[in-house]
Amino acid sequence: MPESPGSTSGSPARKGARQRRVTITDVGAAAGVSTSTVSRVLNGTARVDPELVRRVQSAVAELGYRPNAAAQGLARGEAGAIGVLVPDLSNPYFPDVLKSISAVARSHGRRVMVMESDEDPASEPELAEDLMRCCDGVLLCSPRMDRTALLDLTLRGHPLVLVNRIVPGLSTPSISADFYGGMTLVCGHLTQLGHRRVAYLSGPESSWANAERLRAFDAAAAFGLDVDVVPCGHTARQGYEAAGTVPDRGATAVVAYNDLVALGAVAALEESGVRIPDDMSVIGCDDISLDDLPASRRLTTASLARHELGRQAAQRLETLMTVGGDTEPLYIPMELRVRHTSAPPALRPSRPATAPPGLSTAD
Amino acid sequence: MPESPGSTSGSPARKGARQRRVTITDVGAAAGVSTSTVSRVLNGTARVDPELVRRVQSAVAELGYRPNAAAQGLARGEAGAIGVLVPDLSNPYFPDVLKSISAVARSHGRRVMVMESDEDPASEPELAEDLMRCCDGVLLCSPRMDRTALLDLTLRGHPLVLVNRIVPGLSTPSISADFYGGMTLVCGHLTQLGHRRVAYLSGPESSWANAERLRAFDAAAAFGLDVDVVPCGHTARQGYEAAGTVPDRGATAVVAYNDLVALGAVAALEESGVRIPDDMSVIGCDDISLDDLPASRRLTTASLARHELGRQAAQRLETLMTVGGDTEPLYIPMELRVRHTSAPPALRPSRPATAPPGLSTAD
DNA sequence: CTGTTAGCGCTTTCAC
DNA sequence: GTGAAAGCGCTAACAG
Numbered sequence: 001m002p003e004s005p006g007s008t009s010g011s012p013a014r015k016g017a018r019q020r021r022v023t024i025t026d027v028g029a030a031a032g033v034s035t036s037t038v039s040r041v042l043n044g045t046a047r048v049d050p051e052l053v054r055r056v057q058s059a060v061a062e063l064g065y066r067p068n069a070a071a072q073g074l075a076r077g078e079a080g081a082i083g084v085l086v087p088d089l090s091n092p093y094f095p096d097v098l099k100s101i102s103a104v105a106r107s108h109g110r111r112v113m114v115m116e117s118d119e120d121p122a123s124e125p126e127l128a129e130d131l132m133r134c135c136d137g138v139l140l141c142s143p144r145m146d147r148t149a150l151l152d153l154t155l156r157g158h159p160l161v162l163v164n165r166i167v168p169g170l171s172t173p174s175i176s177a178d179f180y181g182g183m184t185l186v187c188g189h190l191t192q193l194g195h196r197r198v199a200y201l202s203g204p205e206s207s208w209a210n211a212e213r214l215r216a217f218d219a220a221a222a223f224g225l226d227v228d229v230v231p232c233g234h235t236a237r238q239g240y241e242a243a244g245t246v247p248d249r250g251a252t253a254v255v256a257y258n259d260l261v262a263l264g265a266v267a268a269l270e271e272s273g274v275r276i277p278d279d280m281s282v283i284g285c286d287d288i289s290l291d292d293l294p295a296s297r298r299l300t301t302a303s304l305a306r307h308e309l310g311r312q313a314a315q316r317l318e319t320l321m322t323v324g325g326d327t328e329p330l331y332i333p334m335e336l337r338v339r340h341t342s343a344p345p346a347l348r349p350s351r352p353a354t355a356p357p358g359l360s361t362a363d
Numbered sequence: 364m365p366e367s368p369g370s371t372s373g374s375p376a377r378k379g380a381r382q383r384r385v386t387i388t389d390v391g392a393a394a395g396v397s398t399s400t401v402s403r404v405l406n407g408t409a410r411v412d413p414e415l416v417r418r419v420q421s422a423v424a425e426l427g428y429r430p431n432a433a434a435q436g437l438a439r440g441e442a443g444a445i446g447v448l449v450p451d452l453s454n455p456y457f458p459d460v461l462k463s464i465s466a467v468a469r470s471h472g473r474r475v476m477v478m479e480s481d482e483d484p485a486s487e488p489e490l491a492e493d494l495m496r497c498c499d500g501v502l503l504c505s506p507r508m509d510r511t512a513l514l515d516l517t518l519r520g521h522p523l524v525l526v527n528r529i530v531p532g533l534s535t536p537s538i539s540a541d542f543y544g545g546m547t548l549v550c551g552h553l554t555q556l557g558h559r560r561v562a563y564l565s566g567p568e569s570s571w572a573n574a575e576r577l578r579a580f581d582a583a584a585a586f587g588l589d590v591d592v593v594p595c596g597h598t599a600r601q602g603y604e605a606a607g608t609v610p611d612r613g614a615t616a617v618v619a620y621n622d623l624v625a626l627g628a629v630a631a632l633e634e635s636g637v638r639i640p641d642d643m644s645v646i647g648c649d650d651i652s653l654d655d656l657p658a659s660r661r662l663t664t665a666s667l668a669r670h671e672l673g674r675q676a677a678q679r680l681e682t683l684m685t686v687g688g689d690t691e692p693l694y695i696p697m698e699l700r701v702r703h704t705s706a707p708p709a710l711r712p713s714r715p716a717t718a719p720p721g722l723s724t725a726d
Numbered sequence: 727c728t729g730t731t732a733g734c735g736c737t738t739t740c741a742c
Numbered sequence: 743g744t745g746a747a748a749g750c751g752c753t754a755a756c757a758g
Contacts, residue, residue, distance in 0.1 A: 064519070066492065066495070066496050067496065068437070068496065069442070069496045069497035070433050070434075070436035070437040070442060070497070071433075071437050073432075073433035073436075074431070074433040074434050074437050079432070079433060080497075081476070081497070089458040089461055089462050089465070090455075090458045090459055090462060091458075092453075092455060092458075094458075095452040095453045095454075095457075095458060096452075096453055098452055098477075099452050099453060099479065102452070102477075102478070102479055111476060111478070111493065111497065112476070112477060112478070113444070113474055113475070113476050113477075114461075114465075114475060114476075114477045115465070115474070115475070116462065116465055129429065130474065132429070133429050133430065133431065133432045134432035134433070134443075134444070134474065156427070
């Protein structure tokens with residue numbers, strides 16, 4: 001058994017005092033070669049005499065040597081890691097994205113550092129900067145910070161790619177789900193079903209993705225779809241709470257900022273005796289947990305290949321770090337998944353009791 | 364506007380060529396002080412003349428200087444980060460844990476590096492080692508690797524704490540949900556409702572947490588509860604698929620490895636006309652998304668304060684890294700949440716077709 | 727209080 | 743093919 005240096009007794013030192021780590025010098029000494037040779041065999045940087053290779057390898061094994069990542073990083077001028085900043089880890093949206101980012105990064109020999117801003121736009125710049133300090137590149141997911149802060153970061157000259165936020169005029173590689181297109185699909189679907197007035201449970205104010213959805217509603221007005229925007233949020237609970245006010249607003253369908261909100265809305269509506277989709281259609285966004293959460297199989301939603309988004313984002317960052325960036329924003333298309341929570345509006349649209357037959361009463 | 368060094372023209376260099384980063388030396392030069400002084404004002408390591416402080420600070424701002432993390436790490440002998448290894452990021456279980464780990468780590472000035480093993484026990488040791496190379500301490504969440512591999516890692520003398528896996532004889536700080544206690548609560552609940560035979564949709568073979576649950580079932584046998592173990596897995600889809608076979612097995616209740624599996628089972632059972640909880644009780648584990656997923660509000664489950672688990676785990680690691688470790692395993696208690704998917708068994712318990720009148724017809 | 731001087735552990739020219 | 747030596751950017755004694 002290789003004796004760990006610094007502790008002569010066999011008892012595992014569990015003290016705070018750090019036992020001296022094995023360094024490349026130790027390996028060199030043990031193998032009777034220079035540190036450069038050790039480095040060379042470990043990195044395959046140059047041809048080395050097979051005999052020496054053997055000696056080095058066995059010394060490495062003997063001593064249990066592991067290169068110090070910080071030292072490598074300093075010497076190589078590369079951290080070997082990329083950073084990812086997300087607003088909220090508990091949103092099922094991100095793990096999927098993270099998963100593929102992580103896979104791509106690994107395939108390029110990089111680790112992934114994750115930070116979460118807790119949906120607080122003000123904390124983002126600092127976190128992002130911190131990521132830049134210790135990573136070769138960073139992915140900003142759905143950043144909520146304002147334009148100027150964002151601009152500021154991009155000017156640092158550090159590899160950076162924006163995910164789910166496209167800022168016109170920013171020459172930073174960006175990639176996003178096509179929320180506008182996705183919501184347009186949703187609006188079209190509802191319109192064709194016969195809905196004329198829908199409530200939109202709106203996401204975080206600072207969310208660009210939310211703004212994109214709103215833009216789609218504006219356009220949908222031309223097709224006769226009237227959208228009532230209800231401030232809500234991004235969690236199921238917020239959807240649950242906001243949904244309570246919907247039936248009174250004369251809407252026959254509710255579109256939610258995301259699936260979580262939609263699920264919350266469904267729960268609230270059903271609890272108050274509203275049948276879905278008979279009395280009210282509910283449509284989500286994101287298609288959370290494709291093949292994992294059976295509950296979500298029922299929700300009509302705008303679906304996004306999150307793995308694809310993550311993969312492309314990571315790939316784009318890698319490209320940026322190595323050969324240089326492509327500035328053209330990339331949109332990942334969304335698809336409409338018609339499932340069980342959307343249907344034509346009820347024959348008697350809900351109207352305030354005072355209204356004469358046939359006239360719209362929207363205030 | 365501070366001119367970035369290396370690019371004389373104003374155009375933001377987006378090339379692959381790394382522009383020379385501003386170093387502490389540059390700052391020292393600009394402020395007319397030594398690098399040590401710069402270091403001191405930046406770290407608050409010692410008192411510095413207010414005038415110099417001012418000069419340093421403005422030089423820092425002017426130049427847009429950010430300390431290089433690798434260099435700091437090397438010089439300080441500390442990476443300023445902790446690593447977390449989880450089997451599967453998409454499991455809603457982990458984001459919550461990660462969230463609080465992340466918060467605690469931050470409060471101690473450390474970043475968090477996340478890696479995922481994709482439920483592949485064989486990949487874990489390498490990932491864990493990699494984390495050790497670049498982090499001051501690591502958290503192994505629900506490690507699937509075998510005892511020896513685990514033992515091997517703990518012997519490296521690198522701060523390490525085990526989460527959701529207690530290995531007797533390992534003097535490594537460990538912390539876990541009390542799965543045994545949780546499942547015991549579940550068994551007691553079912554028994555008191557009158558159930559005598561339940562099916563257990565079993566989790567990953569290599570999961571210690573699953574083994575703990577099984578241990579609870581063994582004990583429950585003494586109370587007359589007969590548990591039929593059905594190999595399943597950890598995803599909703601696997602729960603969906605495994606649930607199909609349950610009604611034939613004469614069980615009046617199914618206990619699932621986790622809530623995801625339970626949700627899958629509920630979906631499958633309902634689809635095949637089984638009423639829940641009237642015909643069949645379904646109980647989960649983990650209490651996924653406490654206040655976020657309304658769907659889960661309906662599931663009777665063994666609940667765990669995941670944030671607490673994460674917090675304590677991170678705190679324990681921090682303690683280990685600074686003052687030394689406490690080797691006594693810590694168990695976080697679980698609570699039974701009785702909701703809408705558990706009830707007394709149907710009056711006519713399903714029995715094989717040979718039974719006298721009142722027989723169930725399940726094939 | 728401040729500057730000088732050594733390294734931290736590794737990679738990488740540059741000679742041999 | 744291999745070793746010696748310089749240096750990545752920062753911190754931390756150590757003198758003044």
